[in-house]
Amino acid sequence: MIAFLVKRLLWAMVILLGVTMLTFVVVYRIPADPAAMQAGASASPETIARIRHRLKLDRPVWEQYLTFLSRLTRGDLGESFSERRPVAEAIRERLPATIQLALAGWTAWLVLGTLLGVWVAARPTRLREGALLFFSILGVSTPTFWIGIVLLALFVGRLHLLPAGGMGTWKHLILPVTALAVTGVAYYARLAHSSMTETLRQDFIRTATAKGVAPRAILWRHALRNALLPLVTIAGTDLAALLGGVVFTETVFDWKGMGQLAVSAVGTLDIPVIVGVVLVSAVFVVLANLAVDLLYPFLDPRIRVEE
Amino acid sequence: MSLRMHSGPFPLAPALRALLLAGILPLAVGCGGGGESTGSSAGGAGGSGEQVLTVATAEVASSVDPAMAFDTWSTAIVHAVTRRLVDYDQDAKLIPDLAERWETSSDGKTYTFHLKPDAKFADGTPIEAKHFQSAIRRVQDPETGSPGADFYAGISEVEAPDARTLVVKLKAPDPTLPNVMGMTFAAPIQENPDPMRPVSSGPYQLETFEPGSQVVLKKNPNDTAAAGWVDRIVIQLKVEEPLQMTRLRNGEVDLLPGIPPAEYARVMNDPSEKDNVAQGVVNQTWYFGVNVTHAPWDNPRVREAAFLALNRANQVSVAGAGQVANAILPPYVPAYDASRKLPDQNVARAKQLLQEAGYTPGKKSVMWLSNSAVYQRRAELIQSDLAAIGIPVELRPVTFSEYRKGYRNDADCWYGGWYPDFPDAGNFLEPVFHSRNIGPGKNNAAHYRNPQVDTLLEKARITPPGDERIALYRQAEDILLKDLPWMPLYYEMETRYFRDNVEGVVVHPVWRQMLTGIRKQ
Numbered sequence: 123m124i125a126f127l128v129k130r131l132l133w134a135m136v137i138l139l140g141v142t143m144l145t146f147v148v149v150y151r152i153p154a155d156p157a158a159m160q161a162g163a164s165a166s167p168e169t170i171a172r173i174r175h176r177l178k179l180d181r182p183v184w185e186q187y188l189t190f191l192s193r194l195t196r197g198d199l200g201e202s203f204s205e206r207r208p209v210a211e212a213i214r215e216r217l218p219a220t221i222q223l224a225l226a227g228w229t230a231w232l233v234l235g236t237l238l239g240v241w242v243a244a245r246p247t248r249l250r251e252g253a254l255l256f257f258s259i260l261g262v263s264t265p266t267f268w269i270g271i272v273l274l275a276l277f278v279g280r281l282h283l284l285p286a287g288g289m290g291t292w293k294h295l296i297l298p299v300t301a302l303a304v305t306g307v308a309y310y311a312r313l314a315h316s317s318m319t320e321t322l323r324q325d326f327i328r329t330a331t332a333k334g335v336a337p338r339a340i341l342w343r344h345a346l347r348n349a350l351l352p353l354v355t356i357a358g359t360d361l362a363a364l365l366g367g368v369v370f371t372e373t374v375f376d377w378k379g380m381g382q383l384a385v386s387a388v389g390t391l392d393i394p395v396i397v398g399v400v401l402v403s404a405v406f407v408v409l410a411n412l413a414v415d416l417l418y419p420f421l422d423p424r425i426r427v428e429e
Numbered sequence: 430m431s432l433r434m435h436s437g438p439f440p441l442a443p444a445l446r447a448l449l450l451a452g453i454l455p456l457a458v459g460c461g462g463g464g465e466s467t468g469s470s471a472g473g474a475g476g477s478g479e480q481v482l483t484v485a486t487a488e489v490a491s492s493v494d495p496a497m498a499f500d501t502w503s504t505a506i507v508h509a510v511t512r513r514l515v516d517y518d519q520d521a522k523l524i525p526d527l528a529e530r531w532e533t534s535s536d537g538k539t540y541t542f543h544l545k546p547d548a549k550f551a552d553g554t555p556i557e558a559k560h561f562q563s564a565i566r567r568v569q570d571p572e573t574g575s576p577g578a579d580f581y582a583g584i585s586e587v588e589a590p591d592a593r594t595l596v597v598k599l600k601a602p603d604p605t606l607p608n609v610m611g612m613t614f615a616a617p618i619q620e621n622p623d624p625m626r627p628v629s630s631g632p633y634q635l636e637t638f639e640p641g642s643q644v645v646l647k648k649n650p651n652d653t654a655a656a657g658w659v660d661r662i663v664i665q666l667k668v669e670e671p672l673q674m675t676r677l678r679n680g681e682v683d684l685l686p687g688i689p690p691a692e693y694a695r696v697m698n699d700p701s702e703k704d705n706v707a708q709g710v711v712n713q714t715w716y717f718g719v720n721v722t723h724a725p726w727d728n729p730r731v732r733e734a735a736f737l738a739l740n741r742a743n744q745v746s747v748a749g750a751g752q753v754a755n756a757i758l759p760p761y762v763p764a765y766d767a768s769r770k771l772p773d774q775n776v777a778r779a780k781q782l783l784q785e786a787g788y789t790p791g792k793k794s795v796m797w798l799s800n801s802a803v804y805q806r807r808a809e810l811i812q813s814d815l816a817a818i819g820i821p822v823e824l825r826p827v828t829f830s831e832y833r834k835g836y837r838n839d840a841d842c843w844y845g846g847w848y849p850d851f852p853d854a855g856n857f858l859e860p861v862f863h864s865r866n867i868g869p870g871k872n873n874a875a876h877y878r879n880p881q882v883d884t885l886l887e888k889a890r891i892t893p894p895g896d897e898r899i900a901l902y903r904q905a906e907d908i909l910l911k912d913l914p915w916m917p918l919y920y921e922m923e924t925r926y927f928r929d930n931v932e933g934v935v936v937h938p939v940w941r942q943m944l945t946g947i948r949k950q
Binding site: 153154158160161167168169172173175176177202204206207212215271274275278282285286287288374375376378382383386391 | 489491492494497499571572573574576578579625639640641642665667668669671672675676678679681828830831833834870871
């Protein structure tokens with residue numbers, strides 16, 4: 123188990139290193155000049171050169187990358203070009219908001235989606251299955267930001283029930299989470315439904331039924347555990363993806379999270395912030411995958427963590 | 430000498446915004462009627478009876494450091510928390526502020542500013558000449574990396590012989606030095622300040638600055654000019670347009686820097702909204718620029734024909750607001766000549782001119798533009814106007830940063846907007862029409878080379894403000910309007926939208942976005 127963990131963590135380092143390297147290559151290949159963006163539209167070539175020098179963009183990319191790495195070992199992500207403060211500070215400031223929104227949304231996906239899917243699978247009628255299919259296709263194909271805007275127009279613009287975006291109270295959380303939930307719940311319900319239907323057809327369920335196990339116990343104790351397996355993998359990476367910044371939802375609802383930070387960093391070519399946000403998101407993905415692998419044996423004793 | 434495309438700083442955001450507006454505005458329109466939930470404005474901490482003005486914008490403010498602030502909102506904030514030696518009135522006329530008066534030496538190379546006796550920083554420290562000295566030295570210092578460094582590059586020495594006298598020595602005569610001293614870069618600073626927490630010298634002081642989220646200003650009690658103005662100003666940053674409107678209707682926001690395009694017509698056509706809107710022309714010319722070294726634009730008659738083919742009024746109606754341009758210089762520079770009149774669209778005459786020029790359609794001319802929907806529509810109008818007389822043009826919409834590089838790099842033609850850094854014809858014309866500024870990445874993208882214009886511009890530059898200087902710039906503009914390396918289209922007009930109880934909102938021709946002078950009932 124320990125050896126497995128060490129091995130995985132070492133791999134994680136390699137992956138993260140690769141991610142930072144790729145991000146560097148990509149952002150430096152963009153045919154635009156961050157120094158020119160900082161300099162303002164009228165700047166002379168001399169001013170741009172001066173700013174490029176101050177931002178150390180006049181050094182070769184590999185040198186900038188090595189500087190980045192050496193600072194990173196001290197937990198320093200560099201300084202934001204546009205905000206002129208440590209990137210780590212900007213991310214630390216925005217991470218709690220993203221975590222709050224991501225966790226709330228993700229919980230809604232998982233709980234509501236699973237319940238809905240399992241319910242339809244356990245008590246299937248044509249109407250329910252049809253409705254579920256309709257709802258999931260609609261939910262998955264409707265863009266989150268559009269749902270967000272509709273919610274805003276309805277609950278804020280017309281009914282004046284909830285605040286118009288922003289953060290602060292639990293009321294601020296309702297609309298963004300709802301917007302976020304529609305797609306996720308639709309997707310998870312569909313997933314839980316097919317996984318559950320599949321599981322309920324298997325031999326061990328028939329055996330349990332034949333042995334006279336109560337239907338409720340079959341459903342919740344035997345079937346659900348098996349049916350959840352594929353969901354766990356997806357839920358893990360989804361949570362990680364959400365933690366990396368809920369880009370559209372944060373933008374629409376003026377939620378001061380990492381997604382909003384990332385969007386504005388891309389807009390102003392704030393390279394240290396872009397690299398920082400990508401790195402933090404990658405850390406979440408790597409950790410989530412690790413957590414999923416560690417969780418499997420508890421859900422399915424047949425799976426053993428390989429030594 | 431800047432160009433600006435109001436595409437917003439985020440390439441992603443306009444696209445998203447367009448989608449949002451297209452998708453939902455039918456729903457949002459008419460939902461309003463003003464939900465009177467007057468409640469305290471977001472973030473407006475403070476005691477009872479305090480007046481808080483909340484402003485929302487989709488943009489960011491990157492810095493409140495006077496040496497660094499250069500984007501719209503950073504400049505507006507620094508403008509509100511500082512005073513400078515000089516200021517501008519509502520007609521863009523230069524007026525004394527912290528300087529009582531100033532003199533120029535006979536060779537035009539030394540300026541002596543005499544400071545007002547009792548001006549103070551918000552902390553009570555008297556504002557002295559050395560504080561201006563610090564500011565200029567800091568902007569000039571290459572280590573600072575100030576985007577304003579160029580403006581102060583002509584200053585060889587700044588001296589403070591006594592607390593109330595500031596002597597600025599120049600390498601060469603420059604009659605625009607007072608304008609340069611009026612820019613926010615030259616606002617007085619105290620020694621060793623925390624650059625992000627400047628001590629206020631103006632009507633407001635900085636309370637909190639959260640980049641990308643919100644900025645809060647509170648009134649400086651030492652500044653008597655601010656009496657009656659709102660006590661606090663909360664600037665919400667990065668709020669998308671649909672949300673801005675919703676917040677305004679809910680009473681969470683009092684003032685918006687513009688009306689979202691999808692709502693523009695409705696608001697402007699609603700008589701009951703008349704008192705909620707302020708509009709004004711600003712110093713910015715939108716134009717169609719051509720490279721006079723590339724065919725077919727190398728032929729002056731083709732350029733004249735092309736100008737006659739353009740419908741400038743259509744440009745204004747597509748833009749929503751604006752004023753048809755009858756000159757290259759915008760209305761608020763001293764050399765602007767309001768009596769100029771350029772010919773209106775005349776397709777028949779344009780075709781005739783083309784025939785006389787012996788024009789035969791060749792390769793398509795590539796027209797650069799920034800890739801947001803608003804510019805696309807205006808550029809398409811030019812494309813179809815020119816197609817009507819047989820000049821084929823192909824649009825090249827690219828991201829704003831690519832555009833800025835691309836059109837200055839031997840492009841055929843482009844859709845541009847240009848504004849001066851301060852109200853001066855030389856500051857506007859020289860970078861874009863002097864032959865010295867031809868070259869990759871340089872501002873004379875038209876590759877316009879006319880020794881006569883060069884001479885006039887050089888002569889005007891060192892001529893002191895007054896009729897002679899104005900006459901020289903007008904002569905230069907006469908030639909430019911004959912040669913037409915730029916075909917002026919219209920002047921930018923900005924719009925503010927605010928709630929019933931807000932007063933004193935103006936579009937300032939120089940400062941544009943102004944946070945000062947606003948009252949609330």
